[in-house]
């Protein structure tokens with residue numbers, strides 16, 4: 187059987203409202219989730235279970251207890267896995283969840299059924315399995331697929347500070363915030379931006395107390411002409427929308443001058459490459 191390659195695109199919480207807390211401590215979310223045309227890549231080959239990690243962010247990760255191996259174990263399958271780690275680790279764009287979901291998709295192409303309760307690997311794994319725009323509720327397991335979003339030029343920026351998700355949830359002041367307003371069908375970028383202006387990322391204030399540099403990243407995105415800027419997930423990665431791909435490219439180059447990771451891409455790209 188030939189090797190199977192799966193893209194693991196970065197997840198973006200365009201809006202993320204925290205609406206309550208379950209008895210087990212997990213938070214209730216209401217989030218508009220989208221995916222960007224940048225991500226990790228997972229390759230699976232037949233063989234005993236193993237993991238090799240390469241790519242620009244490989245050094246930040248251990249092969250022990252990696253989500254790729256946990257995903258294969260949950261599926262009860264063996265494979266020689268290679269992970270190309272292009273996304274910063276612990277950065278709010280779902281890297282580990284996207285990798286786990288990519289392993290599960292790859293294994294299913296190799297004949298191993300998707301396991302039940304993939305959310306046990308991480309709250310973001312269910313939404314990353316489809317890697318399509320969705321409204322995400324519950325603790326992450328209730329998904330409503332959405333039509334494609336407008337293809338907006340965007341920049342992702344990460345200042346190189348790992349922000350552990352549990353610390354951000356623990357630092358929140360208010361956990362009973364209002365749900366998202368109804369999600370309309372967005373005719374174009376201006377519609378989506380206007381709708382987002384009436385929403386929030388409820389984790390942003392808490393993440394700012396842990397990593398104040400996030401405030402500098404948001405200011406810098408706006409200073410480079412972003413029409414809209416927000417943090418994704420529990421941070422520290424932030425995204426900005428731009429009027430044209432050229433403006434996004436120029437902004438990404440300027441943001442890299444701070445020593446930050448920055449890429450210009452499009453929201454809602456064509457289906458993830460294989």
Ligand SMILES: C[C@](O)(CO)[C@H](O)COP(=O)(O)OP(=O)(O)OC[C@H]1O[C@@H](n2ccc(N)nc2=O)[C@H](O)[C@@H]1O
Nearest residue numbers: 211212213283308309310311325326351352355419420
């Ligand atoms: C913040 C988000 O990225 C938004 O998409 C996700 O909710 C987090 O997804 P994730 O990193 O896959 O999360 P997990 O690995 O399942 O959980 C990490 C930690 O985040 C907290 N957590 C996560 C999800 C959730 N709905 N409520 C929580 O309180 C818990 O402390 C948990 O121990």
Ligand SMILES: Nc1ncnc2c1ncn2[C@@H]1O[C@H](COP(=O)(O)OP(=O)(O)OP(=O)(O)O)[C@@H](O)[C@H]1O
Nearest residue numbers: 252253275276277278279280281282283285310419
């Ligand atoms: N393949 C993986 N990629 C990234 N992190 C992994 C992986 N496997 C295990 N981890 C661990 O999971 C932790 C969370 O990493 P991840 O990059 O998924 O966070 P995140 O981007 O904040 O995700 P989210 O947006 O889902 O909260 C890291 O601290 C890391 O040690």
